[in-house]
Amino acid sequence: MRTAFVIKQIDIAEPLGIMYLSSLLKAEAHDVKLFSASKKNWLSQLRDYRPNIVAYSVISGSHNDYLRINNLIRNDMETFSVFGGPHLTFFPETINQRNIDAICIGEGEQAMVELAASLERGSDISNIRNLWVKDNGSINKNPVRPLIQNLDDLPFPDRELLYGQDKYLRENKMKRFLTNRGCPFNCTYCFNRAYKEIYKGNKIIRWRSVENLIEEISKVKRRYPLELVRFIDDIFILPPVSWLEKFTSLYKREIGLPFVCNLQVKIVTQDKIRLLKEAGCAAVYMAIEAGNDWTRNNLLDRKMTKKEIIRSFNLVHKYNIPVAAENILGLPGGSFDTDMETVELNIKCKVDNPVSTVFQPYPKTKLGEYALKEGYFSGDFDSLGESYFGKSELRFSSKDERRRIENLQKFFGLAVNYPSLLPFIKIITKLPPNKIFNLIHRIWDSYCKRKKIFRVKISLKDYLLGIQRVLRY
Ligand code: B12
Ligand code: SF4
Helix, strand or coil, X not given: CEEXXXXXXXXXXXXXXXXXXXXXXXXXXXXXXXXXXCCCCHHHHHHHHCCCEEEEECXXXXXXXXXXXXXXXXXXXXXXXXXXXXXXXXXXXXXXXXCCCEEECCCCHHHHHHHHHHHHHCCCCCCCCCXXXXXXXXXXXXXXXXXXXXXXXXXXXXHHHHHCCCHHHHHCCXXXXXXXXXXXXXXXXXXXXXXXXXXXXXXCCEECCHHHHHHXXXXXXXXXXXXEEEECCCCCCCCCHHHHHHHHHHHHHHCXXXXXXXXXXXXXXXXXXXXXXXXXEEEEEECCECCCXXXXXXXXXXXXXXHHHHHHHHHHHHCCCCEEEEEEECCCCXXXXXXXXXXXXXXXXCCCEEEEEEXXXXXXXXXXXXXXXXXXXXXXXXXXXXXXXXXXXXXXXXXXXXXXXXXXXXXXXXXXXXXXXXXXXXXXXXXXXXHHHHHHHHXXXXXXXXXXXXXXXXXXXXXXXXXXXXXXC
């Protein structure tokens, strides 16, 4: 079977989901190619490939673009269209759109392999678990199969699929890896909560063995440029300390490269940070999200005190590890003043790279539904763009209030890193939003990332190319 994964554009990050699926399909002797719909002549190249299956991996926000791309393809050729990824997991009813033959809910590895094999054999596809399949005007809604428990059973992601055609990501000295799947927390703005509902009764948190992880990184290191490892798990230190101990000794010996990972305030301990440092941790991401206690604990369900947050940041600083912290501004019922509390808490935590976004009320998240129910949001989900750096779609006490919050997001990093600028920033946020504010935000954020978080030497050309890709968000 010839399977074409079509993506809107090749991004700043490897689409690991697609790369896992590709490895499995290739292991079953299927042919797989990746097409980027932003490249010249992509459609005629796809036509020449004559795909039996076109497959899309979709995140909410870009779903309309993917529907458009699929329609374009289907107007041009006869093929089988299957959609998967987080958007379809939470919005499977997308299958009702024309030209979609099947959608996949949740983990897609086994479902995709089964689909390709069945289509090849010409056998029935209507009962494949994880898939909703169109069948003569009706839709077969199959249940999900259990989550893959032994992640070591999976082949390594097919990097050549991407690096073979994207010089920027191939040459990029930072490459991304996954060590575990699942998150034990239930933040109201995050889709993990809904994921657990779908997979009720399953063991959600799973991790790879250290040996399996090290083998993948070693292979990548031998084959491609690699100077900085980026672990993109929701939380890196989820497995028990014994896993981290083993990781530390093997990683130091076999890989010996700096790495960046994501932590969570509640699970930071002195032992874990000491081990991370010893292993070569160069920087971490650790979210604060909101400075106001009620907002953080009741609205976001983060269940952490200011004291705990400051303690975890101090621990990380104690080991000289720079920290980037994510924050959400413009939350439902919030104000410029509550967002200033977030600035203040970031200052207290001495955050090296303060990252802030403007809240987007995604449907199927508890907080998105709350914003709708309480009248903070009109319910026009199509108004939500792909980016969370831009504007807010929520109602605040006045338009001026909303504008100040949106502007604060642009000056957030500077406000945290240079608190003496605060009086000036409070005034400037009253001005109309403009491109210069956006530019200041981008420049400061990428400066902090380059200098403090992702410290790898890159050429000016690659730096500018990276910025160009980031600017799409
Ligand atoms: C890395 C990452 C990014 C990267 C790269 C995204 C990418 N293309 O992979 C960047 C920085 C670009 C990014 C951006 C955004 N992200 Co993001 N991101 C992630 C993150 C941390 C890891 C993704 C990953 O590699 N997962 C591991 C792989 C193995 O899982 P997977 O991709 O889901 O694929 C599996 C299944 O979904 C399925 N599958 C996937 N594709 C397909 C296709 C077919 C045909 C089939 C059959 C199956 C299938 O099978 C795969 C293997 O099991 C996830 C969190 C997470 N833990 O997944 C969030 C996550 C995907 N992001 C999310 C969001 C909200 C965003 C943003 C919208 C944020 C924003 N507001 O700007 C943007 C949107 C960009 C866009 N619209 O394209 C949400 C998505 C929720 C949703 N409803 O779509 C997630 C789930 C975070 C969360 N918990 O809320 N993100
Ligand atoms: S800790 Fe992170 S990944 Fe886990 S539920 Fe909260 S926001 Fe989502």
